[in-house]
Amino acid sequence: MKKLTLKDVAKELGVSTATISNAFNRPDQLSAAKRTEILEACKKIGYTGPNRAAQILRKGQSNIVALVLADSLDYMVTDPVASTFIQGVSRVLRENQKHLLLYAGDSESIADVVDFVDGFICYGAPRNAALSEQLNQQSKPVVTVDFNLEGRPAINIDNEKASYEIAKAALKPGDHVAILGLRLIDSPSTCRIYDNPLLNVESSITHRRLDGYSEALKEAGITVDSDWIWSLPENNVVYAVQAAKEVLYSQPRPNVILCMSDIIALELLQCALSMGIDVPGELKITGFDGIEEASRTRPYLSTVCQSSVEKGMQAANLLLSGENQSMSLSYELKLGETIG
Amino acid sequence: MKKLTLKDVAKELGVSTATISNAFNRPDQLSAAKRTEILEACKKIGYTGPNRAAQILRKGQSNIVALVLADSLDYMVTDPVASTFIQGVSRVLRENQKHLLLYAGDSESIADVVDFVDGFICYGAPRNAALSEQLNQQSKPVVTVDFNLEGRPAINIDNEKASYEIAKAALKPGDHVAILGLRLIDSPSTCRIYDNPLLNVESSITHRRLDGYSEALKEAGITVDSDWIWSLPENNVVYAVQAAKEVLYSQPRPNVILCMSDIIALELLQCALSMGIDVPGELKITGFDGIEEASRTRPYLSTVCQSSVEKGMQAANLLLSGENQSMSLSYELKLGETIG
DNA sequence: TTAAAAAGCTAAATCGTTTAACTTTTTTGA
């Protein structure tokens, strides 16, 4: 009761294996009559088509696309922004009969998949920096999102401009400002930057956002000392709560806090409210991303809205198209009640 | 500048291909000295190890596990329960150096992956019923979660018992009860059941839950007419809102509503509150799943808590172990403020 | 000292296709 192979079928029908293969893959290589005859015979004897594993080896194509997420899947799958992105990617892949392999950005190496996947979509700078290197070395197509890899097409919004604009909208000269950032330094816990060297991921969006903030701050004549800048190791509630408490209990308390994600901003907001702080009266807050929840709070969040679904779709389309053209997506400033 | 193959390396080092292969895969087949010599030489000339595509064909093993989700990935990835489940699965796969391929349960067929994946984890009854059939026909291992496939190991909680208990806790004789269920009938939109035949997925958890409710209702001497049972096609906010409105505007309005998921229950709750209905005074609500958000509302939800992460981990472990033993996980009744 | 056992390695078959190159048959056009 072994599984049938192309060879078995060929013998059975008295034609060559090439013809069977062509019947499935290249209809123009044989007469229509013969083709339907073969396909029907296959159905009758229970041959469901060429073995995919063999096809992968022979064709060098698997229809599998690896989505390299910045962190462990563990976390990424539950992050609203990331999972919405995955949603966009999966939609386009589905339409094109491709499959989605989830790959953790903190993995040791891509060696165990690079031989068979058709390409990579890389969402955010991989936590394991060696992966970026490997991704760039190998020859399969790569599309990056929210960070850059030299010579590879990237999908981005203009993070610097967006950050500048949201900060500018929130700031007045004389404000005391703090920044809650993401992975700015290489620390496993939430902490102030102080003298720590910034992570050397110049291409990452968090640096772009920091640049944007800085520009707006400069225009308002405000300086932010590096101990008023926090770096969270991951964009999740636990670190966000921790950072929120630290910053809100710091003296003197800032009256404007710029957050690099809505997750952070929302926890900060909740924390502030529970401490009886008046938002935006005593404290203005800005977020980033525009997740759904951000518009459901009272006061609702000021943030930069970007469509993660669209990002995902564009990334997948770009990968499948094979073009090497980067793309800047639009965003929308949402000036909410947290900046008054 | 072609990629190196095992053959190239063998020629280069003057040994047979078998020896190189053994150096990578079966250290006991050659002397330790030769092995390190070979591995170092490989590193030097830039051979990164056996080609995975070829290995997949030859070994019949890919280290890829397909996770068949009930619906389209599009939706499943953003569902809190499903994504938490994925989290659990991915954690265990990661530990075992396996990879995760996401597969949509509304796909036409599994033919395009069955040849190369090592096994399937099937989360919920696939929307395309033919998939269940195909999954059962093929010979690779399958683990089912939240539904059953004859002869295949399953991971479940005792849905009937849990539903019975939560319903029993909410009900008093004389109550007017409605049920908001999931995929009980085959309709693309939210609707009452009326005389529609129940979907013939006897194995599905929604039927188990209905049975549990029924038992509790019987004990309380209450009958629920089939037009007080709704069926939502998918567990999402849009359908939930729709169902919530329908049921709350129905006359006479029920004073107990049993919901088969927290998503549904939460929308119902919000809808009720915004209509000025007193919960639990005028209306009691129960959910199912125990998602995080359910404990953050005021009043907070009565529900059945089950750990999706654990489900995912157990499912993956079961698949990898190769055992054929089903498993019943524990759950916890959380009697919240929505039943007073 | 020698037979038996173990270790180390090689040659060849295999996994199940695809596809370039070739042969044979049919069609076309002048």
Added chain:
DNA sequence: TCAAAAAAGTTAAACGATTTAGCTTTTTAA
């Protein structure tokens, strides 16, 4: 009617590994 072109099939060589059986050589045991 016939050469040239097009169509329909076939052959056989890849694709890049793994693995079994067998052959040397070395080690062990008596």
